[in-house]
Amino acid sequence: MITITKDNFSIKQICESGQCFRLDRIKMPGEQSNVVKMEEAERYNLIAFGKYLEIAQEGNRLSFDCKQEEFDSLWKGYFDLEEDYGRIIASIDGEDDYLFKAASYGSGIRILRQDLWEMIVSFIVSQQNNIKRIRKCISLLCRRYGEEKAAASGKRYYDFPTAKALAGASFEELYACNLGYRSRYIHETAVSIAEGAVDLEAVRKMDYLAAKAELMKLCGVGIKVAECICLFALHKTEAFPVDTHISKVLTAQYPSGFPFDRYKGYAGTLQQYIFYYDLMNG
DNA sequence: CATCAGGCGAGAC
DNA sequence: GTCTCGCCTGAT
Numbered sequence: 001m002i003t004i005t006k007d008n009f010s011i012k013q014i015c016e017s018g019q020c021f022r023l024d025r026i027k028m029p030g031e032q033s034n035v036v037k038m039e040e041a042e043r044y045n046l047i048a049f050g051k052y053l054e055i056a057q058e059g060n061r062l063s064f065d066c067k068q069e070e071f072d073s074l075w076k077g078y079f080d081l082e083e084d085y086g087r088i089i090a091s092i093d094g095e096d097d098y099l100f101k102a103a104s105y106g107s108g109i110r111i112l113r114q115d116l117w118e119m120i121v122s123f124i125v126s127q128q129n130n131i132k133r134i135r136k137c138i139s140l141l142c143r144r145y146g147e148e149k150a151a152a153s154g155k156r157y158y159d160f161p162t163a164k165a166l167a168g169a170s171f172e173e174l175y176a177c178n179l180g181y182r183s184r185y186i187h188e189t190a191v192s193i194a195e196g197a198v199d200l201e202a203v204r205k206m207d208y209l210a211a212k213a214e215l216m217k218l219c220g221v222g223i224k225v226a227e228c229i230c231l232f233a234l235h236k237t238e239a240f241p242v243d244t245h246i247s248k249v250l251t252a253q254y255p256s257g258f259p260f261d262r263y264k265g266y267a268g269t270l271q272q273y274i275f276y277y278d279l280m281n282g
Numbered sequence: 283c284a285t286c287a288g289g290c291g292a293g294a295c
Numbered sequence: 296g297t298c299t300c301g302c303c304t305g306a307t
Contacts, residue, residue, distance in 0.1 A: 128288090128290085128302080128303085130286085130287040132306085181302050182303075244287075244288065279288085
């Protein structure tokens with residue numbers, strides 16, 4: 001068990017911000033009672049990079065249920081714990097009330113460093129879709145095509161399916177995972193990766209624009225999805241995905257354009273504050 | 283019943 | 296290159 005203190009970190013906000021679909025709040029038994037309102041317990045579990053992790057938070061105190069070595073080599077980077085998000089928020093233009101409010105509201109968000117293949121599939125699934133259903137689809141894919149594993153605690157879970165595993169599934173089988181018209185995209189993309197038509201190891205080494213262009217060769221990956229993959233897997237924080245929420249905010253709040261020049265290299269981080277703020281309050 | 287959810291591909295021009 | 300259209304499906 002690792003315990004640390006960290007400011008500008010909220011596991012709840014990271015979960016709600018919809019960048020990771022395998023991070024979930026651990027539901028307490030008896031919570032469904034409408035009579036007794038228990039205090040919000042900030043306990044979450046995460047399945048990533050083949051591992052199962054439980055995380056607890058009280059204020060700025062965090063506990064990670066893992067060994068020091070795993071924390072240092074994996075989760076510290078995964079949760080971007082070395083980045084100073086206070087500095088990012090402090091750099092916001094004092095006259096930009098909207099952005100300041102958005103960043104203050106979501107100040108516990110982190111830009112995670114997630115698995116590339118998992119983000120490709122997840123954000124293909126995300127198009128014209130809602131977070132609840134995206135989670136359900138991803139969960140089904142893992143249950144049906146991912147390897148079953150057991151954590152040290154004995155807790156059983158499913159790893160994210162490999163490209164080969166999904167490439168081996170027929171279009172019809174994928175369709176049965178509630179993917180709708182995205183089944184064809186997942187199938188064709190899985191085949192492209194499994195056959196090496198697009199080399200993910202090469203993509204990992206590319207800069208932002210090269211990686212984005214390469215990812216867009218995949219079926220079902222357009223500009224928006226490619227930007228999400230660059231941001232959430234490759235940690236290209238300059239990537240700025242424009243979806244319906246961001247598009248709406250840009251029109252209403254930035255009629256003369258978002259100030260990309262002022263926030264060179266980290267507009268994507270600010271995008272997440274805006275997305276989350278509009279998602280929860282818009 | 284219509285509309286929308288973190289868009290994209292295909293075809294027309 | 297830009298524009299339009301249709302699309303699985305569940306929630307509201």
